[in-house]
Amino acid sequence: MERATILLCLFGFFKELRPSEPFLTPYLKGPDKNLTEEQVTNEVLPVWTYTYFPTLLVVFLLTDYLRYKPVIVFEGLTLILTWVILVWGQGVALMQVMQVTYGLSTAAEIGYFSYIYSVVPRDRYRKVTGYNRSVVLVGRFAASVIAQALISTKLVGYFALNCFSLGSVSVAFIIGFTLPTAKRSLFFHKDVANPEQLLNTDNDAEKGSLQDSRPCEDQDDDDVIEGRGGALDSTPGSRRESITVTPDKPGSEDTFLCIRDDSTASTDNKGTVQDCQPKAPTTALRTRPQREGQFVWLTTLWQLGQSLTDAYRSEALLAWSVWWAFAKCGNSQVGNYVQNLWDMISPSSQHNVYNGAVEAATMLAGALVSLLMGHVKLNWSVIGDTVLGVVSLGMAALLFVMATTNNIWVCYVCYVVYRTSYQALITIATFEVAKNLDKSLYALLFGMNTFVALALQTLLTAVVVDRRVLATPVQAQYTVYGGYFSAIAAAYLLKSVVTCAHRGWRETWRSACVNTTDEDEISEGT
Numbered sequence: 001m002e003r004a005t006i007l008l009c010l011f012g013f014f015k016e017l018r019p020s021e022p023f024l025t026p027y028l029k030g031p032d033k034n035l036t037e038e039q040v041t042n043e044v045l046p047v048w049t050y051t052y053f054p055t056l057l058v059v060f061l062l063t064d065y066l067r068y069k070p071v072i073v074f075e076g077l078t079l080i081l082t083w084v085i086l087v088w089g090q091g092v093a094l095m096q097v098m099q100v101t102y103g104l105s106t107a108a109e110i111g112y113f114s115y116i117y118s119v120v121p122r123d124r125y126r127k128v129t130g131y132n133r134s135v136v137l138v139g140r141f142a143a144s145v146i147a148q149a150l151i152s153t154k155l156v157g158y159f160a161l162n163c164f165s166l167g168s169v170s171v172a173f174i175i176g177f178t179l180p181t182a183k184r185s186l187f188f189h190k191d192v193a194n195p196e197q198l199l200n201t202d203n204d205a206e207k208g209s210l211q212d213s214r215p216c217e218d219q220d221d222d223d224v225i226e227g228r229g230g231a232l233d234s235t236p237g238s239r240r241e242s243i244t245v246t247p248d249k250p251g252s253e254d255t256f257l258c259i260r261d262d263s264t265a266s267t268d269n270k271g272t273v274q275d276c277q278p279k280a281p282t283t284a285l286r287t288r289p290q291r292e293g294q295f296v297w298l299t300t301l302w303q304l305g306q307s308l309t310d311a312y313r314s315e316a317l318l319a320w321s322v323w324w325a326f327a328k329c330g331n332s333q334v335g336n337y338v339q340n341l342w343d344m345i346s347p348s349s350q351h352n353v354y355n356g357a358v359e360a361a362t363m364l365a366g367a368l369v370s371l372l373m374g375h376v377k378l379n380w381s382v383i384g385d386t387v388l389g390v391v392s393l394g395m396a397a398l399l400f401v402m403a404t405t406n407n408i409w410v411c412y413v414c415y416v417v418y419r420t421s422y423q424a425l426i427t428i429a430t431f432e433v434a435k436n437l438d439k440s441l442y443a444l445l446f447g448m449n450t451f452v453a454l455a456l457q458t459l460l461t462a463v464v465v466d467r468r469v470l471a472t473p474v475q476a477q478y479t480v481y482g483g484y485f486s487a488i489a490a491a492y493l494l495k496s497v498v499t500c501a502h503r504g505w506r507e508t509w510r511s512a513c514v515n516t517t518d519e520d521e522i523s524e525g526t
Contacts, residue, residue, distance in 0.1 A: 004119045004180050005128050009135045011072065011179070012112060015079060015172035016139030019147035020086070020161035022355040025339035026348035027086075027158035028095065035092065041340050041474050042467035044095045048336070049461045051103025053454040059107040060447050063114060067182040071111030076173030078105035083166035087159070110447070118182035141363050148356030304444060311445055316381055320432045321449050323388050323492065327429075328453035330484050331422050333460060333477075334399065338415060340474040346408035358412045365416060366423035373427040380432055386500075388425060389493035395421050396485035403478035460484075 020027065028035045028044070035044065063071045078101045085098040116128045146164075150156045312318050339355060346353065380387070398418040402411050433445065464472050464480050472480065 005116065005131060007175055007179050008112070008116055009131050011076075011172050011175045012132055012135045013139040014168050014175065015076065015112075016136050017143050017168040018083075018165040019143045019150070019356070020083075020158065020165040022144050022147050022339070022359045023151065023158050023161060023348075023353070025343050026353060026355075027162065029343065030158060030348070032159050033090065033095065035095065037340065037344070037474070038467070038471070039092050041337065042465060042471045043092055044099060045336055045340075046461045046465050047096045047099035048103045048106070049332075049454070049458050051100045052106050053451075053458040055104060055107040056110075056447075056451055056454055059104075060110055060451075063108075063111045068111045068115035068118060069176070069179050069181050071108050072115060072179060073173070073176040075105050075108035075111060076169065076176045078102070078108065079169035080166070080173055083162060083169060086162050087166055115179070115182060119180060137363055137367055141360055144356040144360035144363070146356075148354060148360065151356065152352065152354075307444060308448055317433055319495070320384070320429045321445070323392075323488065324426065324429045324433060325449045325452040326456065326488050327392070327422065327426065327485075328450065329456040329460065330481055330488070331419075331426075332453070332457050334418070334481055337465075337474055337477060341402065341478060342408060342411060344474055345406060345411055351408075354412065358416060362416050362419045365420040369420050369424045370427045373424050374431075380428060383496075384428070384432065385492045385496035387428070389489045389491075389496055391421050391425055392485050392492065393489035396482045396489060399478050399482035399485060403475050403482060 025040060027033065028040050029037065059071065081101040082098055082105060085094055085101065089095065089098060113132065116132060120128050143165075147161055150161065151158075312321070342353070342355060395418050398414045398421075402414045402418075405411055405414075430446075433449070463469050464477060
């Protein structure tokens with residue numbers, strides 16, 4: 001499937017090669033569109049959030065049901081419509097329609113990130129995920145650099161950048177049609193020879209058997225990347241990421257689950273599992289064989305709901321997921337309105353702007369810190385709350401500075417540091433959320449976390465930004481966002497103090513670092 005990988009990477013590169021994006025606000029407020037600051041901030045930009053939120057869940061299910069390719073083509077089409085309106089449309093109403101089409105394209109991105117797992121073997125997931133993520137970053141970085149170079153040298157104006165973006169997304173749209181059609185998907189079109197093998201059936205409970213003798217620690221820590229929606233490998237002998245032990249007593253509903261939580265699950269000579277505690281049912285994706293006449297949609301939705309309920313019963317996973325959702329909400333708001341803030345501090349009509357250079361530096365720093373976080377050996381289950389609290393507090397301070405400064409370079413630097421800090425934490429949070437999950441649940445749980453983040457973002461936008469409610473000026477908005485992250489920091493610092501007091505401060509300090517030698521010995525022993 002080399003052809004599918006290459007074509008998808010080309011699609012990802014060209015759809016992100018949009019040099020007009022770092023200069024959207026100057027373009028809308030400039031002579032080409034002639035919108036006011038209030039119109040851009042309080043009337044046009046909020047429409048993207050209002051569109052993205054309600055369509056995400058629908059697109060998520062349709063992506064799987066339609067087997068990805070139609071949604072990828074739809075993303076390309078909505079991007080074309082977005083830039084057609086940006087190039088030729090005039091007035092607030094059409095710019096709001098532009099934000100609707102852009103919101104639809106953002107929701108449809110899930111097709112791009114999920115498609116590849118349905119057309120390549122499972123043993124190549126890590127490699128192709130790296131390709132897909134890399135070309136997206138390369139495309140965005142190249143777009144920012146090209147835009148800044150063209151604007152700084154005054155070779156072209158903002159209108160020409162939008163024409164460039166229209167051409168690039170049109171190429172992506174054409175490439176989307178050439179992608180091979182997927183034959184299977186994660187939920188609605190499973191490639192399963194015997195669906196019964198996907199279930200922990202009552203017969204298994206009566207046998208009181210160990211469903212999988214492979215310990216949870218066999219999961220490769222490096223095999224976790226945000227948003228990975230790998231197709232469920234349900235064939236006989238497929239790898240499971242959790243150990244489910246059913247009791248010897250027939251008919252008992254108690255289930256004991258061993259999931260990785262920085263402790264080792266092992267089996268003794270009698271085949272029983274040590275250090276297991278009564279927990280929620282397995283975090284693997286629940287599935288049922290489709291009986292004749294059964295309504296597939298309702299059955300699949302029930303399975304998804306039960307799987308999510310099981311997953312969120314893990315306290316550690318829930319804590320990381322809550323931070324992930326709240327922080328993603330705040331970060332999206334900061335990113336959506338930062339160009340307006342920069343234009344308020346240093347109007348593009350009077351000064352040179354360096355939005356493209358700043359966005360390029362942000363992406364480069366974010367990529368580097370993400371790589372660095374993958375090599376930091378700390379026991380995040382012990383000190384995670386402390387790190388989340390302290391860094392979130394630092395992010396809040398940076399936002400307060402951005403809200404009050406009149407120096408554009410101070411604002412630029414604070415933004416780069418803020419986004420880099422967020423990228424470091426979201427990398428850790430993504431790994432900690434994913435490492436306790438069956439791989440088939442990655443897309444489902446990250447999709448739900450994103451949905452929660454969008455719900456919060458929609459509420460925040462409606463109250464703080466929308467012209468029909470508070471219509472907060474952009475600089476005051478960043479004071480609100482600083483307070484928002486301060487509240488997140490306070491919650492996690494309080495949780496950290498309570499946890500450390502219960503565990504013992506000295507014991508917490510001793511447990512903060514991971515003994516990599518011991519971990520290697522455990523892995524070899526299993």
